[in-house]
Amino acid sequence: MPRIDAERFLRDLNDLRQIGAYKTGVHRPTYSPQDMESRRWLMERMAEIGLEPSIDGIGNVYGRHKGPGPHLLVGSHIESQNYAGWLDGALGVVAGLALARAGLPVDVCAFADEEGHFEGGFLGSRSIIGELSEEEIDRSRSRNDGTPLREALAAAGLAGKPRMTLEPGRHKGFFEMHIEQGRVLESSGLRIGVVTGIVAIWQYRIVFEGQQNHAGTTTMAERRDAGLSAIRLLARIDEEFPRVAAERSVWTAGRITLDPGAPSIIPGRAEVLFQFRDVSPEVLERMDAALRALVRESNRREKCPATIEQMSRATPALCDPAMMAALDAAAEEEAPGAWSRMPSGAGHDAQYIAKRMPVAMLFPPSIGGISHHWTEDTKPEDLALACQVLANGAARFLAA
Known part of the structure; x- marks a missing residue:
């Protein structure tokens, strides 16, 4: 099984944490200067690993694997809620970098505005599956200050860029790692949650x-x-x-x-x-x-x-049985007896990607169940463990 570089994975997370730093969390609202700086940072990391980086007209950052498939899509989002946590979303994107660095054939994506700073929400994941119309972009306004989405895109340097869509048949499935944002794992003394579905x-x-x-x-x-x-x-x-x-x-x-x-x-x-x-x-x-x-x-x-x-x-998004089984086996190998299946009580980009391909999600615990606040945190050893489980599970699923 591939082994991740845990030290580099944690260093990437902490480097990203410095962009828009606020107390022990971050403030990176969608299309803000801090958000765009984080997207440029991500593209640089993608290029270093050998992925082909790009950014589209809605702000999706995509790192395409140049080698043969079958491929997986791995990612989440990197903008934050206002004055909020450093791991929400960012964890899944940096985990994708770690899997690519470990040699797995993955495309890595950071979807724009999962946090819903603009009316409609989930702009990036909805756009990449072809469910965000130009008319909705015209209507959308910032929930923070009323700025039209078109103006925000222009100020971010994205006006006129084409919007990408997923390549049919390229991906065997999508993996998203995310902090739990609750206390189920912590209160049960568990370190890994294999997600059964998104509410x-x-x-x-x-x-x-x-x-x-x-x-x-x-x-x-x-x-x-x-x-x-x-x-x-x-x-x-x-x-x-x-x-x-x-x-x-x-x-x-x-x-x-x-x-x-x-x-x-x-x-x-x-x-x-x-x-x-x-x-x-x-x-x-x-x-x-x-x-x-x-x-x-x-x-x-x-x-x-x-x-x-x-x-x-909305319609619940159920996780793929084969992908869950691969994560189950990986969790038992890497953290025997310290994992469980569980639903996700929060919405995620995976629920939209599930309309185009099989999806699965993996949770490490959140300290105190805190999320959407700058005190959000997870133990470094739990972050590294979850990333290794993800890599193990992704390799198992690819080999199946």
């Missing part, structure tokens, strides 16, 4: 219409308080969902907006952005049905009618 996220907007009025002169009996109606529905969701959800299902009211949002005015309107996640389509359908039933119940009980709109309805 789908179903998102909704729930709007309550009440009556804006004076907070001091309107009696409690007369009030039509949209805010209270929203809170009562969310409490009912939290009571009911455990009856229909699975063990790893999660749900979140990520934003509650009250209008007009003043301390002495009864809210006349409330808007809730709500999502739930699971890897099973059947569980997702149950949760959807339960949510809609709870909205109907709210409308029978409350003075403020609610309307529900589904904003997105």
